[in-house]
Each structure stands twice: as structure tokens, then as C-alpha cells.
Amino acid sequence: MGGDTKESCPRYPDAYNELVNDPVEVIGGGLAGCECAYQLAERGVPVRLWEMRPRRTTPAHKTGDLAELVCSNSLRSDDPHHAAGLLKREMEALGSLIIAAARASAVPAGSALAVDRHRFASRITETLTSHPLIQIERREKTELPTGDAVIATGPLTSPDMSRALTELLGSEHLYFYDSIAPIVDSESLDESKLFAASRYDKGEGDDYLNAPFDREQYLAFHRAIVEAEVSPLHDFEQTLFFEGCLPIEELARRGVDTLRFGPMKPVGLRTPDGSRPHAVVQFRREDLARSQYNLVGFQSRMKWGEQKRVFRMIPGLENARFTRLGQVHRNTFLNSPIHLNRFYRLKTRPRIRIAGQITGVEGYLESAATGLAAGLYLSLERAGVSASALPVATALGALARHLTESNPARFQPANINYGLFPELGPELGPELDPEFKRRSKRHQRRQALAERARDALLAWCRDHRVEVVQPQPAKDGKVLTCAS
Numbered sequence: 224m225g226g227d228t229k230e231s232c233p234r235y236p237d238a239y240n241e242l243v244n245d246p247v248e249v250i251g252g253g254l255a256g257c258e259c260a261y262q263l264a265e266r267g268v269p270v271r272l273w274e275m276r277p278r279r280t281t282p283a284h285k286t287g288d289l290a291e292l293v294c295s296n297s298l299r300s301d302d303p304h305h306a307a308g309l310l311k312r313e314m315e316a317l318g319s320l321i322i323a324a325a326r327a328s329a330v331p332a333g334s335a336l337a338v339d340r341h342r343f344a345s346r347i348t349e350t351l352t353s354h355p356l357i358q359i360e361r362r363e364k365t366e367l368p369t370g371d372a373v374i375a376t377g378p379l380t381s382p383d384m385s386r387a388l389t390e391l392l393g394s395e396h397l398y399f400y401d402s403i404a405p406i407v408d409s410e411s412l413d414e415s416k417l418f419a420a421s422r423y424d425k426g427e428g429d430d431y432l433n434a435p436f437d438r439e440q441y442l443a444f445h446r447a448i449v450e451a452e453v454s455p456l457h458d459f460e461q462t463l464f465f466e467g468c469l470p471i472e473e474l475a476r477r478g479v480d481t482l483r484f485g486p487m488k489p490v491g492l493r494t495p496d497g498s499r500p501h502a503v504v505q506f507r508r509e510d511l512a513r514s515q516y517n518l519v520g521f522q523s524r525m526k527w528g529e530q531k532r533v534f535r536m537i538p539g540l541e542n543a544r545f546t547r548l549g550q551v552h553r554n555t556f557l558n559s560p561i562h563l564n565r566f567y568r569l570k571t572r573p574r575i576r577i578a579g580q581i582t583g584v585e586g587y588l589e590s591a592a593t594g595l596a597a598g599l600y601l602s603l604e605r606a607g608v609s610a611s612a613l614p615v616a617t618a619l620g621a622l623a624r625h626l627t628e629s630n631p632a633r634f635q636p637a638n639i640n641y642g643l644f645p646e647l648g649p650e651l652g653p654e655l656d657p658e659f660k661r662r663s664k665r666h667q668r669r670q671a672l673a674e675r676a677r678d679a680l681l682a683w684c685r686d687h688r689v690e691v692v693q694p695q696p697a698k699d700g701k702v703l704t705c706a707s
């Protein structure tokens with residue numbers, strides 16, 4: 224074995240033989256793989272962690288560090304009632320390495336948890352390198368292991384590993400690019416400017432909301448798109464622009480009417496007064512609760528500030544809150560609803576688990592969260608515990624629900640957000656004071672969902688005898704923890 228040699232292992236004397244003979248193979252030392260390896264090792268399960276960098280790199284990574292952040296340095300909101308803040312609390316309660324390292328290397332960023340990326344990655348690299356139950360192999364893994372394994376090779380999985388997965392799962396179930404349209408919070412829409420209708424009256428009448436444009440509005444919108452600043456293109460992304468998946472700014476540059484014959488075509492749609500608009504933006508609902516809508520066909524590479532500015536020109540979106548903005552980049556991810564179960568196991572090869580962005584979650588935080596869950600389940604299995612899946616009322620469970628219960632024909636990567644959670648039932652929700660409900664329904668709903676999640680996680684941990692770790696207080700002193 225070409226990895227670091229562990230000569231003694233006083234903390235885990237019984238596990239040392241396993242380290243040599245029967246380690247879990249974790250492939251990929253990114254956010255998910257590092258969290259997964261740490262969870263396993265801290266729970267007494269030996270791990271061989273494979274990371275191909277720095278010998279072989281990806282088009283986005285720059286260093287040989289484990290858990291390198293390839294782009295932004297933010298792990299999103301740290302507000303405990305925000306879905307991303309709640310997910311952090313749950314991960315902390317389960318002893319997350321990624322969140323502990325993020326807190327230890329945090330830089331001021333308002334209500335977000337942002338990090339000094341070098342300190343963050345160094346801390347994780349040191350922790351895992353010095354762990355007595357983790358052996359690190361700095362090599363590319365090109366074949367699927369036969370024993371217990373977690374594949375966490377990320378959106379830029381090496382070509383050989385992509386091939387191995389394709390051979391196992393079929394190429395139609397592994398996507399190689401990702402074009403993401405923005406998502407908007409429905410409560411921030413001005414519905415008086417929108418009308419509900421499906422094109423040619425197909426489907427349910429209220430599956431779509433439509434924003435109609437007159438000619439002047441359309442021309443101003445077109446001009447704003449053409450003039451907006453776009454993110455610089457990585458070399459490897461050039462090849463990704465094929466006709467079925469063009470960013471709207473690329474379409475807009477082809478001619479003033481190209482959008483009107485593409486994602487903004489008005490055909491098959493009439494406003495309630497019977498007229499045909501000059502152009503239309505369609506919003507497709509993202510979830511059963513209609514808490515979010517997707518801007519259909521609006522994948523974009525405009526800078527995020529520009530997207531907010533330009534998309535707020537759409538009638539009805541003047542005060543829009545975006546829960547996701549448009550993106551186009553390479554992304555390798557499975558059609559997880561077909562292939563994974565709630566324990567992150569491949570249905571056809573149950574000893575192989577998949578974690579990280581390659582499952583179809585989106586983002587550093589969510590990727591680490593799936594690594595945590597996969598490692599936790601596998602450690603319970605190795606301890607002989609028959610585990611039930613984390614409750615869907617928790618953020619960790621809601622992510623797994625998205626991966627396993629979404630419609631496979633329309634499966635798209637998602638960040639954690641409350642649209643993925645089951646709605647509050649009357650028996651679960653708090654008594655809503657009508658006045659407070661009028662003024663701050665959204666805040667109160669989020670608080671109730673977060674508290675329900677905390678209770679569900681604590682009960683699950685009690686049932687499975689999983690220790691709950693006391694997290695560090697959040698910067699703003701807000702107190703929702705999973706350890707109370």
C-alpha cells in the first residue's frame with residue numbers, strides 16, 4: 224500500500240487489524256469524502272481514503288489539500304432557523320469535522336459561515352492525516368471496490384471512475400453537465416402581475432405561473448441581459464454549451480427575438496383577458512407546497528448580483544427572493560431516485576454507497592452532509608445496529624428524501640431548503656397567533672420546522688444510541704441547538 228503508514232493505534236487497539244485487512248474504502252478526499260472518513264474513523268471503523276490530487280488534478284481544484292473549496296468560501300447561512308443553518312446544527316450535533324473546521328477558520332461574513340479556505344483545508348488535511356484509523360492513498364482509484372466503499376468523487380469525478388460508474392449504472396443515469404435555472408421563493412412574488420396557465424392548457428392549470436411582457440418591457444429586459452456581466456468561463460466549460468442547454472445570455476446575443484422563440488415564447492398562452500403577450504417567462508412549481516418556483520429555461524452564467532438585478536425586471540419579480548441562482552457547469556451526478564436508497568446505498572451493489580455532489584445534492588455543505596450520513600449509517604452497520612433512516616423532518620433526512628423520492632424524469636440537484644421538508648401538519652405546527660401570522664408567517668414557519676427537526680433528530684439519536692455533541696454557539700448567539 225502506497226499510503227501513509229500508521230504504526231500504532233492505541234485508541235482503537237481492536238480496529239487496527241481491520242485497518243490492514245478490512246478498511247472501508249472512501250474514494251475522493253473532498254467535502255463529502257473527508258466528512259465520511261472522519262465519521263467512520265471517529266466511530267472506530269478504519270478507513271482507506273483515496274485522493275488523486277496533487278498527482279492528478281481536476282479542472283477546478285488548485286491544491287493538493289483535502290476538502291479544497293473550489294469556488295466561493297461560503298458555507299451559506301448560519302442562522303439556525305434557515306434551512307442551511309439548521310443543517311449545520313444537525314451536523315454539529317453528530318460531530319461534523321467540516322463544520323468544526325469551518326468554525327475554527329471562520330471569517331466575518333454577516334449571517335453566513337464563510338471561511339479562510341487555506342486554514343479550513345489545512346485543518347481538515349492535518350486532522351485526517353494524523354488520525355490513527357485513516358490511511359490516505361494519494362492515487363486515483365479507477366475501479367469500483369468490491370468491499371464496503373463510499374464513492375465521493377464529486378462533480379468533477381475522474382474519467383476512469385466515471386466510466387466505471389457508467390458501466391455499472393448505464394450512461395443514461397449519469398449526467399455530465401448541469402444547467403441550473405434560478406428558483407424563487409413564492410412568497411416574494413407579486414401574483415397580481417402573473418397568471419396561472421399551462422401552455423396549450425396541458426396539465427393542471429396551476430402547474431405554471433406566467434409573467435407576461437409587452438414589447439417595451441421585453442426590449443428593455445433583452446438589453447439588460449445582453450449588457451449584464453457574466454462569470455469568466457473555465458476552459459473545460461467551453462465544450463458544455465450545446466444547443467439544448469444554452470444560457471439565456473448566449474441566446475439573447477444571437478438576436479433580439481431569439482428568446483421569444485425559445486424560453487420566452489408566448490405561444491399556447493393567453494392572459495386572463497384573452498390577449499396574447501409579446502413574451503412570457505414561465506415559473507414551474509418546485510414542490511407540492513408551491514413554496515418555490517423555477518424560472519423555466521433561465522439557466523445563466525451572469526454574475527449572481529447581475530442575475531438578481533436583471534431577473535427583478537420580470538413583471539411580478541420586483542421584490543423576488545432567490546433561493547438559487549442560475550448556473551452552467553460540468554457536474555457528474557447520478558439519477559439517484561433510481562439508484563440510491565435512503566442509506567446512500569446503490570440498490571444494485573449495496574456494499575457501495577455514494578456521497579457528495581455526485582448524488583445530486585448541490586453545494587459544499589450538502590455534500591459534506593451526505594458524507595456524514597453515509598459514514599454514520601455504515602458505522603452503525605459495522606457495530607451491528609439495524610438503523611432506521613434519519614427522519615424526513617430533519618434537514619439530513621429531507622436531503623435524502625429529495626435524492627430518493629423525486630421524480631427520476633425531472634431529477635435536478637438541490638441545495639437544502641424548506642421546500643424539501645414535509646409540510647407542517649396542524650398537529651405538528653405551533654398555534655399561530657393570527658396577527659403574528661400576518662406579519663411574520665414565513666419566519667414562524669421556519670422556526671417551527673427547525674424545532675420539529677431538532678426534536679426528530681434527538682429522538683433518532685436516542686433510539687440509535689448515537690452521542691449528541693454540544694455545538695459551539697453561533698456568532699449571533701441564536702440558540703437553537705440539537706443538543707439541548
Ligand SMILES: Cc1cc2nc3c(=O)[nH]c(=O)nc-3n(C[C@H](O)[C@H](O)[C@H](O)COP(=O)(O)OP(=O)(O)OC[C@H]3O[C@@H](n4cnc5c(N)ncnc54)[C@H](O)[C@@H]3O)c2cc1C
Pocket residue numbers: 250251252253254255256273274275276280281283284290291293294295296297362363364365375376377378379380381383384552553578579580581585586587588590591
Ligand atoms: C466550477 C465549480 C464551482 C463550484 N462552486 C461552488 C460554490 O461556490 N459553492 C458551493 O457550495 N459549491 C460549489 N461547487 C460545487 C462543489 O464542487 C461541491 O459543492 C463540493 O465541492 C462537492 O463536494 P464533493 O465532496 O462531492 O466533491 P469534491 O469536493 O469535488 O471532492 C471530490 C474529490 O474526489 C477526487 N477524485 C475525483 N475522482 C477521483 C478518483 N477516481 N480517485 C481518487 N480521487 C478522485 C477529487 O480530486 C476531489 O478532491 C462548484 C463546483 C464546480 C465544478
